[in-house]
Amino acid sequence: AQKITQTQPGMFVQEKEAVTLDCTYDTSDPSYGLFWYKQPSSGEMIFLIYQGSYDQQNATEGRYSLNFQKARKSANLVISASQLGDSAMYFCAISHNTDKLIFGTGTRLQVFP
């Protein structure tokens, strides 16, 4: 069975600082995709970044980067230069080339001035 674990229920970061949100996963399938989503209080799930299991390089999208350590089965999200608008719930998710996304329990990030 596939599983995603986010061990940080809440994180605080000061504006303009970088923050790392942890995500570990458990799967025996060699082919999978890892995703990070942001959910502000408004409710919409916003896709941030994707990493394929065979990708050699860590994914980056603007201020978001994914620290992918395949042997450790971790896919941590790094947000650089935090902004107040980054305050939200962040979900890590895994998919095994199916239509099913399995989400972690989420980390609530709060950015303070």
Place this chain on the structure above:
Amino acid sequence: DTEVTQTPKHLVMGMTNKKSLKCEQHMGHRAMYWYKQKAKKPPELMFVYSYEKLSINESVPSRFSPECPNSSLLNLHLHALQPEDSALYLCASSQGKWATNSYEQYFGPGTRLTVT
């Protein structure tokens, strides 16, 4: 354009009512999804439509009835719901599992449903 739209934004219904949630995307995506999300929990998959055919039903009670009239539209028909069905209902779409690159799902803003 990565927009998925959902209507209504909020819905309050009684346990004997019949209502429908609507979802639309114009990204040419071939897969569409319904999720249910309770407060402070991750989204839970309910249904998946792939090429307008129901491909996954996560053992959802029959009081929820999905419908995919065409490749751009997805409905969720609600009948005889219970108060515990109150939640945020999210629609999503993607290229589907046959996509050659990433197959991320794009979500709509959701419908906040309250069953009284």
